Amino acid sequence: MKKSKSRQGGSPHVGMSRACINGDDNWKELSGPSKIAYWYLKGRYNGTNNGEISLPYSALLGIRGCGSRATISKAFKELEAKEWIIRKRAGGLHRFDSFYALTFRFDKYGK
Numbered sequence: 001m002k003k004s005k006s007r008q009g010g011s012p013h014v015g016m017s018r019a020c021i022n023g024d025d026n027w028k029e030l031s032g033p034s035k036i037a038y039w040y041l042k043g044r045y046n047g048t049n050n051g052e053i054s055l056p057y058s059a060l061l062g063i064r065g066c067g068s069r070a071t072i073s074k075a076f077k078e079l080e081a082k083e084w085i086i087r088k089r090a091g092g093l094h095r096f097d098s099f100y101a102l103t104f105r106f107d108k109y110g111k
Contacts, residue, residue: 014043017109026082026106032065033075038084041100042107051088054097 020027030038040060044053057073060066066075079085083105091098 014039015109016042016107020107020109024106026084030082030084031075031078033071034078034084036060036063036065037072037075038079041079041085042102045102051099051101053100053102055100056097 027035037055037060041053041055044055057069060072061069066072076085076087080087083103084107086101086103087098088101089096089099
């Protein structure tokens with residue numbers, strides 16, 4: 001009996017193009033917390049949920065470099081200002097999550 005050619009194993013990953021990481025000044029200009037927030041947002045992207053990606057601040061609070069809510073807020077604002085992400089719906093006060101979309105303007109991997 002022949003095995004199907006479906007994916008067998010493999011771990012999920014977050015990909016970024018080498019050109020973006022090594023040569024793009026837009027990536028180099030981002031702060032450390034902004035890079036961390038972008039990776040975590042991209043990690044929640046599944047190929048079909050762009051515009052509906054939710055990443056609460058509490059998911060980033062325990063990570064080195066993202067020690068306070070103010071730091072995380074600045075990171076998201078920087079990503080928006082430099083057009084890495086777009087906020088689709090603003091949340092807050094423990095009632096609603098914010099939803100984001102990845103622009104893929106600089107990082108075309110996964111688009």
